[in-house]
Amino acid sequence: MPFELPSFPPAQQAQIIRSNQRDFIHLSALREQLDGVLRTWLGTRRLTRWDREVELATKLLYYGMTVGRATQTLGEEYTDIWSHSSRTGQLPSLRTRAALILLPTLPSYVMARWGSSFSSTSTIGSLLRKLPDCLEVLSEVNLAVFYFRGTYYDLVKRVLRLRYVSSLPANPNTRPPSYSLLGILLATRLIYRLWNLCRTLSHTEAKDHNSLRGKDPAGHAEEAYIDDKPVSTMLSRVDSDEAPEILAENDERTVLDFAQISSQLRANRNCTLCLEERTATTATECGHLFCWDCIVGWGREKPECPLCRQSLSLTSLLPIYNL
Structure with a gap:
C-alpha cells in the first residue's frame, strides 16, 4: 500500500470570519493598553496628535510578532487555521509576510498623514483623495465574493494568493453554514452606491452645462x-x-x-x-x-x-x- 502524505482541508468560512473577529478584538485591546500607557507619558492632547502613529505601531507590533515570525495570529490559533501560499503550497516567504504586514497598514497611514498636504486641484491631490474610496469599494467587492465562494476574506491576501487550511479534519456529516445572504446584501449595497455615483456624475454634468450657459446651478452649496x-x-x-x-x-x-x-x-x-x-x-x-x-x-x-x-x-x- 503506497504511503500518502497527510493533506489538510481548506478552512471554512466560519473559521476565517471568527479568526478575523478575534484578531480585531485583540488589536483593540492592545490599542487601549498602549493608549493608557502613552497617555500617562504624553498627555491626552499630544496623544491625540499622534493617534495615527499609535495605530500604525499597534498593527505593526501585533502582526510583526505573529505574521512576521511565520506563526499564527491569536485569531488563527483560536480557530486552528494556517495561512499558506496557493502558488507554492508552502508557508508564506519572508517577502510575502512583509508585504502582508505593510500593505494593509503603511499606505493608509501615509495617505491619512500627508494626503491633505497636496492641493485638491492638483492631479496627485485629487487621486489621493479618491484612492481611499476606491480601496473601500474594492474591499467590499472582495468581501462579497468571499461570502459567495469562501476563499479570500482580505483583499491583500487575494493579491498575494494566500489561502487558509484547517488543522481540524472535515466532518462529512455536517454541512457548513452559508453566508450567501450577506453576499447578496453587500452586492445590493454596491449596486446602490454605483447608482448613486452615476446620479451624482449626471448632476455634476448638468451643473457644468448650466454654468457654461451663464446660469447659477441649482442646489449650489453655500459656504457657511x-x-x-x-x-x-x-x-x-x-x-x-x-x-x-x-x-x-x-x-x-x-x-x-x-x-x-x-x-x-x-x-x-x-x-x-x-x-x-x-x-x-x-x-x-x-x-x-x-x-x-x-x-x-x-x-x-x-x-x-x-x-x-x-x-x-x-x-x-x-x-x-x-x-
Whole structure:
C-alpha cells in the first residue's frame, strides 16, 4: 500500500470570519493598553496628535510578532487555521509576510498623514483623495465574493494568493453554514452606491452645462460663515506641535475680562483635552466645552465627543465668545 502524505482541508468560512473577529478584538485591546500607557507619558492632547502613529505601531507590533515570525495570529490559533501560499503550497516567504504586514497598514497611514498636504486641484491631490474610496469599494467587492465562494476574506491576501487550511479534519456529516445572504446584501449595497455615483456624475454634468450657459446651478452649496470667516478655512487649519501656545488673556476669540474673574472660576475653564485654560471656547452638539483646536483635532480622528461619546460633526461645532 503506497504511503500518502497527510493533506489538510481548506478552512471554512466560519473559521476565517471568527479568526478575523478575534484578531480585531485583540488589536483593540492592545490599542487601549498602549493608549493608557502613552497617555500617562504624553498627555491626552499630544496623544491625540499622534493617534495615527499609535495605530500604525499597534498593527505593526501585533502582526510583526505573529505574521512576521511565520506563526499564527491569536485569531488563527483560536480557530486552528494556517495561512499558506496557493502558488507554492508552502508557508508564506519572508517577502510575502512583509508585504502582508505593510500593505494593509503603511499606505493608509501615509495617505491619512500627508494626503491633505497636496492641493485638491492638483492631479496627485485629487487621486489621493479618491484612492481611499476606491480601496473601500474594492474591499467590499472582495468581501462579497468571499461570502459567495469562501476563499479570500482580505483583499491583500487575494493579491498575494494566500489561502487558509484547517488543522481540524472535515466532518462529512455536517454541512457548513452559508453566508450567501450577506453576499447578496453587500452586492445590493454596491449596486446602490454605483447608482448613486452615476446620479451624482449626471448632476455634476448638468451643473457644468448650466454654468457654461451663464446660469447659477441649482442646489449650489453655500459656504457657511462664522463672524465673516468661512467655516472651511477654520476646519482646514493644521495643528502643529511647534505652534506657540496662546494664553487666555491674549485670546482674540473671547470677550471675557479676565481681570474680573476669580482664580477659582478660571480653574473651571480648563479644557479636558489639553488640561489647560480654554482658548477659542467651542461647544459641541452635546453641550461640552473645549478649545477649538483641541476638539477639531480630536474630531478629525474620532467623530465622537471625548466625554459622552455622542456623534460629533465638525461642521456643527459652535464657537462661544463669552464662556
